[in-house]
Amino acid sequence: MNILLEPVSFMVVAIISGAIAGSFLSMVVHRLPLIMRQQWKRECREFLELEGKEASGASEISLSAPRSHCPLCNHQLRLVDNIPVIGFLLNRGHCNHCNHPIGWRYLTLELLGITVAITATLHFGPSSSAVASMWFGWILLALLFIDLEHRLLPDQLTYILLWSGLIINQWGLFTTPSGALFGAAAGYLVLWSIFHLYKMVTGREGMGGGDLKLLAALGAWCGWTLLPQILLVASLCGLLVTVPWILLKKESSYPLLLTAIPFGPFLAVAGWIALLWPTLLDIMLWGR
Ligand SMILES: [Zn+2]
Known part of the structure; x- marks a missing residue:
């Protein structure tokens, strides 16, 4: 053995x-x-x-x-x-x-x-799933820390994550090959739509382009079916951290929630949770 x-x-x-x-x-x-x-x-x-x-x-x-x-x-x-x-x-x-x-x-x-x-x-x-998920988690860690400190999600890291997710799921490790492909495309397009809607309504850019690529990468790893869970968990974590932060800093509410704190770290945490606990949304919504 x-x-x-x-x-x-x-x-x-x-x-x-x-x-x-x-x-x-x-x-x-x-x-x-x-x-x-x-x-x-x-x-x-x-x-x-x-x-x-x-x-x-x-x-x-x-x-x-x-x-x-x-x-x-x-x-x-x-x-x-x-x-x-x-x-x-x-x-x-x-x-x-x-x-x-x-x-x-x-x-x-x-x-x-x-x-x-x-x-x-x-x-x-x-197992190979354990090794692959370590790779996933380590790159997310680097992205989380760089975004916190510099408000940057370097392409070098988001692209490595995106391509490696697409390749790894060719063997169906976390989702099917087509689940990964649609996950990457949908992840990008969902945030792209929100980005442009937000810009149309407020005239401001609510998030960086790096967030779009990061969600595409998470979609490639977890599959498109987990995108709602990732967005929900990331937004909930974001609210839990941002609201007290704004109250403490007594800032005016206008640099709206989305612009006050980078979204990348919350996406990273939500992506890690989704890969390990893909049924979390079902448990949250229906208790199973
Ligand atoms: Zn010294």
Whole structure:
């Protein structure tokens, strides 16, 4: 028997992978927005034909370079500092060179990466569904954090999620191949219609284009039948968080609910719930 399919060894591998994925994600969450900004600046420069005057100088950021370092003193991390969770605990959350506190985001993402792995394993058992849903959950985590911090849902991540969902469901892992295809198309079109209706009525843009692509990706993973559940759960979570937030901040109600807080994080959470608990809407509505 394949040792990887033993429940215990599968769980151990899942937890280690979750920690590594979480640590990689915190790097993605930190660097991807910087890479995008760098790209936009370069495109603007090229467009304005200023290339050459000030193009050189700043070193390029990518996912692999520069090596992980303290953002304050630029001290490069030791190998042991790069170990997820352990590195953070060893240094008690501070740079071991200049004592600058390490952001909460690193530990949170590492722990959430592990949580996703454990939840997927407990839910699906040692199986390809468990591995696929971990992939799904980890990318959603990165999207959630980037949207919270930067109000961005990078195409690089939403497209990976969309294509991988369409491919994985060719084997009918979570829905049928046609369910995934219609899910992707309908997910995009539903939000596209809401987006344009909202703009027609209020003259404002209620959400970013990234939300459309994210719901398309969720449709590709969960199938079109789960889109109502995803939208309902995301909106309910959104209301639960947004209303107290607006009341506390005493902001005027006009930057309406949709514009006050990014919608992406709620879609991400609702997508994860839909993949694992596809009958939640039935339970909410009819108690079964
Ligand atoms: Zn430092």
